Amino acid sequence: xxxxxxxxxxxxxxxxxxxxxxxxxxxxxxxxxxxxxxxxxxxxxxxxxxxxxxxxxxxxxxxxxxxxxxxxxxxxxxxxxxxxxxxxxxxxxxxxxxxxxxxxxxxxxxxxxxxxxxxxxxxxxxxxxxxxxxxxxxxxxxxxxxxxxxxxxxxxxxxxxxxxxxxxxxxxxxxxxxxx
Numbered sequence: 001x002x003x004x005x006x007x008x009x010x011x012x013x014x015x016x017x018x019x020x021x022x023x024x025x026x027x028x029x030x031x032x033x034x035x036x037x038x039x040x041x042x043x044x045x046x047x048x049x050x051x052x053x054x055x056x057x058x059x060x061x062x063x064x065x066x067x068x069x070x071x072x073x074x075x076x077x078x079x080x081x082x083x084x085x086x087x088x089x090x091x092x093x094x095x096x097x098x099x100x101x102x103x104x105x106x107x108x109x110x111x112x113x114x115x116x117x118x119x120x121x122x123x124x125x126x127x128x129x130x131x132x133x134x135x136x137x138x139x140x141x142x143x144x145x146x147x148x149x150x151x152x153x154x155x156x157x158x159x160x161x162x163x164x165x166x167x168x169x170x171x172x173x174x175x176x177x178x179x180x
Contacts (some may be wrong), residue, residue: 032122
């Protein structure tokens with residue numbers, strides 16, 4: 001099913017829009033690598049505790065972006081006292097990522113957050129071309145959304161434009177306030 005967001009002749013499905021917005025909100029973006037001078041890493045990572053969000057993002061990567069399955073990795077963060085074996089099995093079955101593609105599970109001190117009894121799951125995929133594809137898709141979707149208000153969005157930040165009289169629009173429709 002196609003949502004009515006179009007950019008030139010391109011259309012994005014609901015899952016593509018949801019996937020790229022989830023990545024924007026909960027994903028890792030490009031950053032300078034501290035180990036090598038002037039080097040950037042382009043991870044397409046997504047971290048969450050909600051199994052449904054993890055599944056939506058994985059379906060987006062697999063079916064819409066077409067990532068190489070064998071390059072998908074998973075990392076868990078759990079708390080002291082959690083059953084690591086059970087949690088790794090749960091996430092492996094849910095994501096269909098075999099445990100031999102899990103990176104080392106991080107075990108933190110006993111947590112205080114209610115509802116995180118399954119740990120925090122991070123989907124990891126490292127590929128610059130995939131990162132650039134997602135960045136372009138995100139900027140397309142944000143540009144289309146911005147056409148309905150006096151807003152300018154980019155991957156790096158959200159900037160609200162002043163209207164013609166020089167005043168800030170109220171931004172209530174999108175739940176945003178003025179930003180410099």
